Amino acid sequence: xxxxxxxxxxxxxxxxxxxxxxxxxxxxxxxxxxxxxxxxxxxxxxxxxxxxxxxxxxxxxxxxxxxxxxxxxxxxxxxxxxxxxxxxxxxxxxxxxxxxxxxxxxxxxxxxxxxxxxxxxxxxxxxxxxxxxxxxxxxxxxxxxxxxxxxxxxxxxxxxxxxxxxxxxxxxxxxxxxxxxxxxxxxxxxxxxxxxxxxxxxxxxxxxxxxxxxxxxxxxxxxxxxxxxxxxxxxxxxxxxxxxxxxxxxxxxxxxxxxxxxxxxxxxxxxxxxxxxxxxxxxxxxxxxxxxxxxxxxxxxxxxxxxxxxxxxxxxxxxxxxxxxxxxxxxxxxxxxxxxxxxxxxxxxxxxxxxxxxxxxxxxxxxxxxxxxxxxxxxxxxxxxxxxxxxxxxxxxxxxxxxxxxxxxxxxxxxxxxxxxxxxxxxxxxxxxxxxxxxxxxxxxxxxxxxxxxxxxxxxxxxxxxxxxxxxxxxxxxxxxxxxxxxxxxxxxxxxxxxxxxxxxxxxxxxxxxxxxxxxxxxxxxxxxxxxxxxxxxxxxxxxxxxxxxxxxxxxxxxxxxxxxxxxxxxxxxxxxxxxxxxxxxxxxxxxxxxxxxxxxxxxxxxxxxxxxxxxxxxxxxxxxxxxxxxxxxxxxxxxxxxxxxxxxxxxxxxxxxxxxxxx
Numbered sequence: 219x220x221x222x223x224x225x226x227x228x229x230x231x232x233x234x235x236x237x238x239x240x241x242x243x244x245x246x247x248x249x250x251x252x253x254x255x256x257x258x259x260x261x262x263x264x265x266x267x268x269x270x271x272x273x274x275x276x277x278x279x280x281x282x283x284x285x286x287x288x289x290x291x292x293x294x295x296x297x298x299x300x301x302x303x304x305x306x307x308x309x310x311x312x313x314x315x316x317x318x319x320x321x322x323x324x325x326x327x328x329x330x331x332x333x334x335x336x337x338x339x340x341x342x343x344x345x346x347x348x349x350x351x352x353x354x355x356x357x358x359x360x361x362x363x364x365x366x367x368x369x370x371x372x373x374x375x376x377x378x379x380x381x382x383x384x385x386x387x388x389x390x391x392x393x394x395x396x397x398x399x400x401x402x403x404x405x406x407x408x409x410x411x412x413x414x415x416x417x418x419x420x421x422x423x424x425x426x427x428x429x430x431x432x433x434x435x436x437x438x439x440x441x442x443x444x445x446x447x448x449x450x451x452x453x454x455x456x457x458x459x460x461x462x463x464x465x466x467x468x469x470x471x472x473x474x475x476x477x478x479x480x481x482x483x484x485x486x487x488x489x490x491x492x493x494x495x496x497x498x499x500x501x502x503x504x505x506x507x508x509x510x511x512x513x514x515x516x517x518x519x520x521x522x523x524x525x526x527x528x529x530x531x532x533x534x535x536x537x538x539x540x541x542x543x544x545x546x547x548x549x550x551x552x553x554x555x556x557x558x559x560x561x562x563x564x565x566x567x568x569x570x571x572x573x574x575x576x577x578x579x580x581x582x583x584x585x586x587x588x589x590x591x592x593x594x595x596x597x598x599x600x601x602x603x604x605x606x607x608x609x610x611x612x613x614x615x616x617x618x619x620x621x622x623x624x625x626x627x628x629x630x631x632x633x634x635x636x637x638x639x640x641x642x643x644x645x646x647x648x649x650x651x652x653x654x655x656x657x658x659x660x661x662x663x664x665x666x667x668x669x670x671x672x673x674x675x676x677x678x679x680x681x682x683x684x685x686x687x688x689x690x691x692x693x694x695x696x697x698x699x700x701x702x703x704x705x706x707x708x709x710x711x712x713x714x715x716x717x718x719x720x721x722x723x724x725x726x727x728x729x730x731x732x733x734x735x736x737x738x739x740x741x742x743x744x745x746x747x748x749x750x751x752x753x754x755x756x757x758x759x760x761x762x763x764x765x766x767x768x769x770x771x772x773x774x775x776x777x778x779x780x781x782x783x784x785x786x787x788x789x790x791x792x793x794x795x796x797x798x799x800x801x802x803x804x805x806x807x808x809x810x811x812x813x814x815x816x817x818x819x820x821x822x823x824x825x826x827x828x829x830x831x832x833x834x835x836x837x838x839x840x841x842x843x844x845x846x847x848x849x850x851x852x853x854x855x856x857x858x859x860x861x862x863x864x865x866x867x868x869x870x871x872x873x874x875x876x877x878x879x880x881x882x
Contacts, residue, residue: 223241225245226250227245228250229314229325236330236332237296237298237332238332238335238501243297244293244294245260245295245310248288252324254323255288257287258288258313258315259284259286260313261310262296262309262310263308266310266330267297269297270292271293271295285315301333301334302331302407307331308331310330311325311327314326333406333488334406335404335405336403336504337354337403337404337485338403338506339366339401339508341354341364341366343364343367344581345581352364355505359878360879365508366506367508368509369397369398369580369585370611371384371398372611373606373608374607374612375393375608375609376393376394384469387445387448388443389440389441393608395440396582397583397585399580401465401506403417403419403456403463405463415491416455417456419454419456419466423452428471428472428478429447429448429468430447431445431447432469433454449471470508473512473670473673474510474512475673480673480675481508481509481510484508485503488500488503509878511877512676513613514579514646514872515575515631516575517634517647517707519699519810522553522868522871523553524555524868525548525556525809525868526558526569526868527556527866528557528558530560533565535853535855536854537851540851540854540855541557543849543850547811550814550845553812563596563597564595564596564597566596567858568860569597569865570629570693570865572600572867573590573597573628574589575870576589579876579877584872585610586609586611586872587612588605588606588612590602591626592615592617592622593627615664617664617666623663624690625661625662629691629863630684630690630691631651631671632649632692632696632697636706638778645880646873648678648680648776648777649679650679650682651679652683653684654683654685655685656683661690662685676877680776686797686798688797688859689799689859691864693806693864694800695766696710697806697807697808697863698810702843705783707783708842709779710784712805713788714762714763714790716789717831718759721746721749730745730747732745733824734749734821734823736821736823738821741821746823770784785838789802790802799859800856802831803820804856807861807862808863811868813844814847815845815846816849816862817847817849819849849862
C-alpha cells in the first residue's frame, strides 16, 4: 500500500476528494476540532475502508461506542478497493463529541470518488503487458527480477529513409512499431472526473534525450502516431483520458554509456484542476522504469549464420583463391556467405577490423546490431550502407581522429564463451580488449569505445596486453574454439615454446633439413636446423613467449581457466622495431564455423610427406571433434600483416540465455 497524500477535513465545509485504488489517504481531523470536543468517531460507506492506527500502550480501544479520544496520537487512513461508478458515490463521516454528550457537537463530511490509474509495461518480461504487484519504480536483475526492457531503435525498417529509425522523430512503418516497447495507461472511474482533471505523462529532463514516446493521434495507421515525449518534450497532457486503456510506444535512442546507466523512467500524474485559478494539485503518481538493452557480442562457440569476406581482384595481392577456399568451407559449415565487392570495399580486405557483430534483445523482439569501428578506411561505409536495414541495427563510437590508433580496429576485440570465475557466473562471457600494459606509454583502445563496452555491463571487459605486436590485436595470439567436454570450449594461445619443442623433436628425429616456406614462389626457405640455430629469432620468441605468458596469467584469473582449458598452438614471431609479427601464417588467427575451422596454411617443414605444423595442430584440435581446413592466405593476407580471421567476419546466432536473467 502506497502512502500518497493527506486530506484535511472540517465541520465547516464538506470536502470532495479523489481517491486512487490501492493507495492510502491520511485524514487530518485535528485542524478544525470544534470547541469542547474531546472524542470522535468515523464511519465510511461500504466502498471505503477506514483504519485507526494507535499505540496500544497509551490508547485503549473503545469497548462499546466507537469513540476515540482526541487528546492522544491517533492516525486515520482510508483506502478504496474499487473505482467509483459515479462522482462522489462514497463518503466518510467524522462526528465530534463533547465530554458527556451523546449527540455529536459537529460533523465533518468527506465525499469520495475512487479511480484507478496505472502505467503498465512488460514488468514481468514475458512479452505481454500485464499488471504487476512488483515495485515498478525499481528495475532488478536475475531470474526473479522485474522491470521492462527497451530496445534502441537502431535498425532501418523503411528502406527509403536515411540513418537509423531512431534518428527520425516519426514512426516510419508498422515494422518500426514492432521494435518499440509497449506502455499502457489504464484508467477506470467516472468519465466526468477525468474530463475535469488532468493526466500528465512525464520523463525526467536528464533522460529525455535517451527515449522517444509515441501516441496514436487518430486511427491505428502508423502515421497517426505522434511523438509526445522525447528530447524536446518532457511532459504530455494525455487526451481522451476517460478511455480505459491508452497505448504508447517507447523507443530507445541511446545505448548505455559512461554517462547513461541505461535506466529510463516514466511517470503519469493525476492532477486535480482548481476551479479558482490556483495551480493544479498532484493527487497520484505512478512510475515505471525501463532498462535499455545492452549491445551483446557473440563468441566463437555460437552457431555461425553468415560469413562476410571481401573480394580483391585488381590488386597486387588478389584473394581469388582465398575466396574459393572460403566458399568451400562455408558450404561445409552450412551457412551463408556474403562477399563485399572491391567497388564497395575500395581495396580494404580487413573486414574483421572494420566491424563487430552483436545483438540487442527484449522479451518481445531481438535483432542483430553491427558495431562500426572508427578505423574508417576503405570499408568505412560498408556497415552503414549494406548491413544496416530491416531488423539489422547499427551503432558506432567516434573518437577524435587524433586519438584513433590501430588498437581501435575490432581485430582487437573478442569475447569469451560463458565462464564461471570463483563462483561468479558470466553467462554471456567476457569481452576481451587488447591494451598497452605493461608497455609504458603504449597504444590503447580509444576511451569512448572502452567506455561503451564497459557500460553494457553484461559482458564485463578484461583488458589484456596486445601492444607488444606490430598490429596490436588480440586475435594475433588468442582465440576460442568449441569443445564438447569440460567448459564447452578451449582457449588457443600462440606458443613459441610449443613451436620450438616441435621443431626440436623433428630435429632429433633426423628431419633438421626439412624447411619452412617450401613451395612458396619467391620465398626463401629456412630449415629447422637454421631456425633452431638463429639466436636472434630465439631471443625474439623468448620475448614473445613472455608477453603471451603475461596474458595467460590474466586470462586464467579473469576467465576462471585451468591449464586443461588452454591449448598451446605452435607459432613463431619475429621482432621488427621492438614490435612482433608472425614469422609464418598465424595459426590462431583462424575462423570458427561450428566444428569447422578455417586455419591459415603455415607452410611448415614437410616431414614424411606432411606439414609438421598442420599435423601438430590437427592432433591438438581434432580430438575435440573439430575439422581443420588449412587455407592459403600467404600472399593475399599474411604478407600484408593479417590472416584468415582478419579477412573474415561472422554473424552468429544469439545466446539462448536472456541477459536480464543474469546478475552483473
